[in-house]
Amino acid sequence: MSSLKNNKTIKYALRKTSIAFGSVAVATVIAAAGIATVSADETSSVTTPVTSTTTVAGEETKEVAVPEKLEEAKTAATNEGLEVKETETKKQDSEEAAAKDYEKQVTDINKTVADYKAEVAANQEAYEKEKAEVDAKNAATKANYDKELEAYNEKLTSYKKELTEKSAEKTAVEKSNEEARVAYEKALEEYNTALAAYNASVKANQEATESNKLAQAGYEAKLADYKTKKAAYDEAQAAYLIELEIYNKKKAQYDDAKDAFNKMVAERGGNPEKYKQDLTFLSEELADGETTKITHQTTGLTTYLTKEGQSRMYGDGKATKMYETKNLQDSDLTTTNPYANNEIEWGVVKVGDKFDVTYTGLTQAKIVKGSEEKRIAKVVYKYDVKSLPSSDGKGIVQIYNDPAVTMTIGSSTDTENPVTVGVDIEFYDENDQLIDLSQHNAILALNSLNHWNGASYVENDKPRPLVVEAKDSEGNTVRGTWDPYSDGSEPKLDGADVVVKSGKADFGSAEVDINADNPLKIVAQKATWVDDAFKVTGETAVDATTVNASGGGNGHSVGTEDYTFGDKSDVIGSYTVDATSGVLRYTPKMKHQDTPHVESVNIGDKEFIKLPNSSVDQDSSTKEVSAKEQNQYMDQGATFNADSSSETKGWDDPKSPYLYYGGAAVILKDGHLEFTAKGANATGEATLYWFSINSNVGFPQDPGEEPVKPTEPTPPVKPEKPELTEVPTVKEKPVPPTEPEYKTVPVLPSEPVKPEAPELVKDPVKKETEKPVVEWNKNVVLIKENEKPQPKPEPKPEPKPEPKPEPKPEPKPEPKPEPKPEPKPEPKPEPKPEPKPEPKPEPKPEPKPEPKPEPKPEPKPEPKPESKPESSKKSLPNTGSVEQSFMTYSALIGLATAGYALSRKKKED
Structure with a gap:
């Protein structure tokens, strides 16, 4: 074959002859041998796979028989309809290599066949699945159509029946409607006659009514104007009453402030040096965007409140909870200061503790002496905790970064002990020199000295809705009601005032x-x-314009009684009525707990300055400065409320014009003061005291313009009703005949629409599987020098000269799948084109190409050719056997053919 070029191989095992092997050497040997008979037997053996040998161009090869498994694999491929194609013969190094190559071919062919069969099966399965889906879908479509058709037939039957019935009904209704129309037209004619008479009476009535209408219209216009003005008056009156109450409070405050100011002016006029202030020590004012430069350093504190502990104790935001030492937990405490030197600092102290707070970075504090002015650059507060009301003697301090705001100290109120802390104040100049206060007239403010006999509150209890009475426009006595909390609100405080409803x-x-x-x-x-249960058992209209509302103890009664329950007042508020405007007001009653709270400062022998009209004074024996009477609530006798409301200003505010009312001053010749707060801030709560050390003395200021009293609005005058003339009676208006209610003419039924036959889905097309081409090849191996004597003593005379004489008698080799590659060797001396003429790999009918009894004839192939040429042909049907004369002739032909082939081969190369 072409892949072997000069090394040509003739395969007797496949019963094929070839003229390509006829080399000059072979022909010469055959001719010289003079062999009378030559035969080459086809053999096949498991132990000896070599079937023939050939010597070409100095190389001798032997063909390795195609194993039965490969033939079976090819047959299996052919049985599946695959094309089996033989490719070029391969030259192997050994029989083992050839055997492995055949095994690989068997494996590859089997895999190709298996893959092909699997793909065919998969395509078949997919086709059957899709076919089943199409069949199911078409079956469902058909079933649905049959169902619709059945429904249509039922409707058609019903339609025909209903058509008959409706047609008869239609005829009867049309007849009935015609009779009703005739009757109505007769009644209408009679009505028109009566209507004409009625219209005449109406005309007379209208003419009489018109003049009354004009008079009434004029009255109603005036009445509407009156109602508008009355509504505006009522609103104005309600506002006036509120403004009047506010005015009365403001006027009283103004009068006191004016009086205090006048006293201050008079006192200063008699002793102008007494209030000469050398000290300027206030909270520093910063421009927009500017931050303070003040920092502070605390020494002597050993325990701090963590930021997390501070947040936990603050709870719902009530300030007193921050100082409930009984709620402290170990996790709230730390010995390391967690606060920056410009932050508010929270510490835990106990009675007997002493600690210092040093402030630096002040820029606006100063002290003067004559014309000399010194800037205060540093302030030191030396604290001494002397008393606390907690059972364990512990307290909590809040140290502000602003020395003019100073500190708050407090603890749980477990005992009657007060909160008392001593403070030594030291001012230092820019050279860090202590300033001698005795050489100055440094006036220190003693502000915010609160005193209350019990914290204020209002009951959550709501009053019974108020019942009132008056006469309506017809002169009848009617009653109305008003619920001040129908909006869902509740009684509450507004600062130190109560919220009034109207x-x-x-x-x-x-x-x-x-x-x-x-x-x-x-x-x-x-x-x-x-x-x-409580029930209303009596109702009486009273002339009083203010009545009390009781709580639940008296069943929420309303009246002029001063209700009590047990030994306590049961009045929760009061109703007030403005009789001429109808404005109603409810004022909750402010109540107070019974726990007093008093704040004081002990100034020792330093000079005390009493401010005019202040509630604060000094006890000369104890040197304590405090308010002797409560100064927190106006409803308990104070001139001002301590806390501001939305309408009035309180005194307990550094910027309040009434700051003097709760304060005093001291001339600071030495820096020692003691601050005390006795009594819880509210019943069951902590006791705390916020004191500020600064020079913001609350000297009375000119209150300015006197508040303007509101003007009471003037009620409008109600117009008089006009006198109307009598209007003649109008005749009874005839009733028009009722238009007949015509029966609805039945509508004939519509014929049902027959459903259209559905279009079924076409069957799917099965996917064709592409058939792979199965390729295979034969194998030959080179015969080595040491192997040559093994096959035969004279390997060259017998190799393969005989196959050439019989090329024509064997055009159709049945046993092997490659019988047709060399059908006619004589016309073509060149053996190369042989591998390509194998277009038909269909030789499926030859599943077992080598099942013949070749293993036995293999050991002795030589003795039989001469004695029985005919019989050898019969036992080996596809073996070449000729007489010597014929062989000689064949050798000559082979010689010529070989020469021609060699020249062609050389040309090709």
């Missing part, structure tokens, strides 16, 4: 105009216990 009564559909001639009265309601 509104008007609801009379329902009655038209009520409250004025001087028709004043609004309160209906007192008495509730008593009946069976198992």
